[in-house]
Amino acid sequence: MTVLQTREVFWTISPVGKGLFYGLAAMSVVLFLYGVYARFARYTRAAEEPIPRLDELPARVSSSATTVLSNAKLFDRDRYGGVMHAFIMWGFLTLLIGTTILGIDIDLYRPLTGESFFVGDFYLSYSLVMDALGFLFVVGIGMALYRRYAARNWRLHGRHTSLEDDAFVWTLFALGVGGYVIEGLRILEAGFPDHETVSFVGYFVGLVLATLGVGPELAESLYWWGWWSHAILALGFVALVPYAKPFHMISSFANVVTHDEQAGKRLPSVPADLDHVNAESIDDFTWKEQLDQDACTKCGRCSAVCPAKASGRPLDPRDVILDLKSYRENLDAGNTEEKPIIADGGDSVIAAETMESCMACMACMDACPVDIEHLNSFTKMNRQLTDEGAVRPQMQDVFGNLMQKGNTFGDSPRKRADWADDLDFEVADAREEDVEFLWYVGDYPSYDDRNKKVARALARIFEESGVSVGILYEDEKYDGNDIRRVGEEFLFLELAGHHVESFEDCDFEKIVCTDPHSFNTMKNEYPEVDFGEFADDPVMPFEYDGHWNEDGEIPVYHYTQVVEELVESGRLGLDGTELDYTVTYHDPCHLGRYNDVYDAPREIIRATGVTLDEMPRNREDSFCCGGGGGGLWMEFEEEPKPSEERLREALEDTDSGPQVEKFVVACPMCMTMYEDGRKTGGYEDDLEIVDITELLVEALDAKAGVGAGAGGTESRPSTAD
Incomplete structure (x- = not known):
């Protein structure tokens, strides 16, 4: 006799039981749909998003599904x-x-x-x-x-870990194992038909049950209990999805769909009406920022890579996102009273010192598997602190210096180009003559003694390769990148407006920046600002009306991108044998994670002949120096400092270990932080901190058989084509 190859779905379940099952299923679906509706309806009470999140939706969904x-x-x-x-x-x-x-x-x-x-x-x-x-x-x-x-x-355990997390994982385990148990009981009762061997796990479970003494009659009885237990657990799980941790299965995908590829590197601009700029209430957070909170799965990947947390600062990116979520849900449920989102002292959702700890390195965002945009929410809270004047005295000093002098040092603008006085050639004035590159030198290469050497080294590289560059001299001011991330949006707008007006008065083809922070903000943020919204404001010292470089017709480069082309084209005359020792390289956050520039610095380093030994945390996994997000200007009680930890990694965790002679950087802020870390960490006798430009000039000197050094002023013959 031929056995029909199928199975009875509602075996042992009576018509009444079947009707009850469908009734429970309908209830669970209704509860599920209502819960999802209520979740998404909550977002409608949130602030509007300043950028499109649902444009080109089919492409977004397709790309997100792949991810x-x-x-x-x-x-x-x-x-x-x-x-x-x-x-x-x-x-x-x-x-x-x-x-x-x-x-x-x-x-x-x-x-x-x-x-x-x-x-x-x-x-x-x-x-x-x-x-x-x-x-x-x-x-x-x-x-x-x-x-x-x-x-x-x-990283799976923290102050937001609860029984909900345990219930979630054990429910899934019970559903998975329970399904095989009832399948095994069915196959056992049926006498182990040959065609059921395709259900190899259930078949094996049935054999185990038979070995344990379970007969067909007991299997049939147990199947009824098992079937109902499994069904009720599954329907209960479906009904509870929108109300507990399983909602991340929906919110996470929605979060990936609505993700902004420019998030972090381009902060949301402040609207002219100043609506929902700061974080006075939970509804000032946009619907995407609230979706971020719901999408968090508590996985702790952001916590594991956060340099602030690793240094003992009071910041855990996961806890900040979940603190906001918990407060919002408790407020909606009437379980708490309204309180400040962030404050310096007193009862608030987030403490001021927590946000002050953020280095804006974007490691948390890079590590997050569901594309939570931490920096947008963090900046909103920083804006609240700045608006209230609740920032550290060191930052107040920086703001004052910028308002009065246009630079973070508080030095005279007339001294901005004094670093070039020691050169044997003149650096062109981009305000007076046409140039190929407008070189934005930046604050630290202009005023900090250590970084002036970097500026002179880069100037010499441009000169010897015959590149046409010019600078703004005293018309150059601070770029505004980091004070924006600290929350000083309007000062950022003033500086950006000043620069775009200065750019308009010059005749150049491209912009090159010494500092990755300047590179990022001029490349990604200046073009996003609608200066026309603020041009008529009497407080704003600019009249520029519109968007600058909106279509990207003016390319913006970091110096490593430009210098790599000079090296590759042979315009510096290197043959890759000039230097012979081992170095390691630190990827600056604003160059690497922010803008995916990883290869250009390495190509330049290798072109000098040195051996490049990578640290374990490199490229997108690079560990922040601690200078971003205002960290350069603030003092923290931390052990070890991020810069000290990074230098330890260079000397202990690389393959070459103590044979590493030089720690190579490509950022003035990194230079400053690591020079400090070399002293405080006791590494002064172990390795030297050098910029890529200094390494390259050392190679040029070695090739020419001279030893003037990176900051040298001796004139060299041009190797330009």
Whole structure:
């Protein structure tokens, strides 16, 4: 006799039980839909987004689906976690799709046709896939349980860890294992039909149960209890998705879809009406910022890479996002009274010192698998502190210097180009003659003695390669990047407006910046500002009306990008044998993570002949020097300092170890922070801090057989083509 290759879906379930099941299923779907609606309706009370988030939606959805389904970001820095999540996600989706297919057969296809497609080859294929992917699901959950409870991975536990997290993972485990148990009972009761071997996990479970003494009659009785337990647990899970941690399955995908590729490197501009600029209330956060809060899965990846947290500062990016979420939910539920979002002392959601600790390095955003845009929310809170005057005295001094002198040092603008006095050639004045490159030198290369050497080295490289460059002299001011991230938006606007007006008065083709911070803000932020909104404001010292460089017709470069082309084209005459020792290189946050410039600095370094030994944390994983986000101007009680930790890494964790002679940087802020860290960390006798320009000039000197050094003033013959 031929056995029909299928199975009875509602085996042992009476018609009354079947009706009860459908009633419970309808209730769970209604609760699910209402919960999702309520969640998204909450976002409508939030502030509007200043940038488009839903433009080109089909392309966004397609790209996000690729990102989410590939688990690409989850494999970054954590292969175990990537495999674990891939097993869970693909297993869960397969079980969900399989259940949906079964529902279509039972509730649509059979009533319409009187037949079932859940038989024969389709049934066998279905069973094999469901068992295989379901098994991966259980393995993934097992990996999660091991990591959480046996290995006790530290970043999975924090002050926001709760029974909700335990319930979530154990519910998934019970659903996965429970499904195989009831499948095994069904196969055992049926006498282990040959075609059921495709359900290899369930078949194995059935054999184990039989070995334990479970007979067909007991299997049938246990199946009824198991089926109802599994059904109620599954329907309860569906109903609770919008009200608990499982909502991240929806909010995370929505967050990736609405992600801004320029987030962090381009902060949202302040509207002229100043509406929802600061963080006075939770509803001042935009709907995307509130979606960020709901998308957080508490994975702690941001915590693990945060240099502020590693240095003992009172900042944990995960806790800030979850603190805001918790406050919002408690406020909506009437479980708390309104209080300041952020304040210096007193009862507030976030403490001022927490935000002051942020280095704006974007490591948290780079590590986040669901594209939470921490810096947007952090900046909003910093703006609130600045608006209230609740910033540190050191930052108040910086603001005062900028308002009075246009630079963070408080020195005379007339001294801005004094660094060039020691050169044997004149640096062109871009205000008076046409040049190819307008060179924005920056504050630290202009006023800081150590970084003046970098400016002179770069000037010499431009001169010897025959590049046409000019500077603004006293018309150059501070670029505004870091004070914007500290929350001083209007001073940033004043500085940006001044510069774009100065640019308009000059005749040049491209802009080159010494500082990655200047490079970032001129490349990504100046073009986003609608200066016309503020041009008529009597407080604003500019009349420029409109957007500057909106279409990117003026390329903006960091000096390493320009110098790499000079090296590659042979205009500096290097042959790669000039120097012979080992160095390591630090990727500046604003050059690397912000703008993906990784190869140009390395090509220049290798062109000098040195051996480049990479630190373990390099490229997008680079560890911040501590100078960003205002850290350059503030003092913190921390042990170790980020700069000290990075220097330790250079000497202890690289393959060459103490053989590393020089620590190479490409950022004036990094230079300042690491020179300080070399002293405070006791590394003065162990290695030297040099800029790429200084390394390159050393190679030029070695080739010419002279030793004037990076800051040397001796005239050299041009090697220009």
